[in-house]
Amino acid sequence: MNENEKELVEMILNGNTEAFERLVIPYRESILNLAYRITGNVEDAKEICQETFLRAFKYLRKFDTRKSFKNWIFKITMNVAKAYVNESNKGKEILNRTYVNKVIKDNHSPAELKSILMECLDSLSIMERKIFLLRDMEGLSVKETAEILGCSSIAVRVHLSSARKKIKKRFQEKFPQWMGYHEV
């Protein structure tokens, strides 16, 4: 945790609640996107995000300032998302949802409105999805990912390997025209 964040946490705990916005603003986009890629829906993602920030504010006193605030808030996001996905079989609904949030530009007909990223993420289980998003999209280390998800580094490697294989397979099946690569 950097010094600035530490100061902000102390300010909030001393009653200056306005500092909370400055503390969480660097993560507002990444947390929303993380939640969006897990749920596949912006509204659900916003709900998860809201709950995450609310919990972070409410339980800020429990946060250990020697640790990373980013990892702590990501952990809350993952826990909230897990509860959200588990709640009333939303998991199946979320995983089978058709994503029409973004229109893919060139080479795609209206039938292929579904985002490439979401299409690929669809092939993953919830755990694989979380690990892939944290490691490959958010750039966290294997150790940090394991800490956030409360599993071992080995489990992270196993799921990550499986996730990358599935994504490659789905990408090749659905978007063969995008498969060009340059030899290095």
Add this chain to the structure above:
Amino acid sequence: MKCKKSRELLPLILGNELPERKIEKVRRHIENCKNCKREFLEYKSVLKKIKDIGRDEKVDWEEKEWKILIDKITSQNIERKSSILIPLEKPAFLAWTLVLLVSFALIFVGRNFINKREIGIERKNVVVSKLEKEEIRSSKKEEIAILEEKNPFKPVVKAKQRKIIAKTKGQPEKMEKKMEPEQKIISMTIVSRDTGLKIVWFFNKNFEWEE
């Protein structure tokens, strides 16, 4: 390294998630195997594209929406830590608590130790007095036994009858029925060696002569 093994490890080569030694082995294999190299480049390409798409394809809060959210959150109260646990965070309080606990423990252990020693002495005394008592009792019993042996009026009680007595303690009627009658008269016969004269004396229980 064989192709099968290499392909298993390829997804983890991309982000250097394997130990350096394994990465080197796979890289050496890729250099010499066209198929594995193609596979590796495909992985690399797909992952790069996915990351690029992820960077372009982002959602964000509308400013108005964000402000409302932050206002809503900051209007809440930050949860206080349990009032019982708050003093535990102060090192001075913790130190004093520990000192108190240790001293209480020492007092408790010390008292127990002293008590045990005292009890030990008392027990020893008790044992000694018990032994003395037993000795007195046994000596008394012996004396009584000698006297009883000497007593010519002692009733003849067989082993079986002793058992019955023991069983029927406190039931005198039953005892009387089952026991043989007590010897009430004793006779003494005196025979002269010379004349062969026989004199028989009868005594009662109190050694009074009876005609």
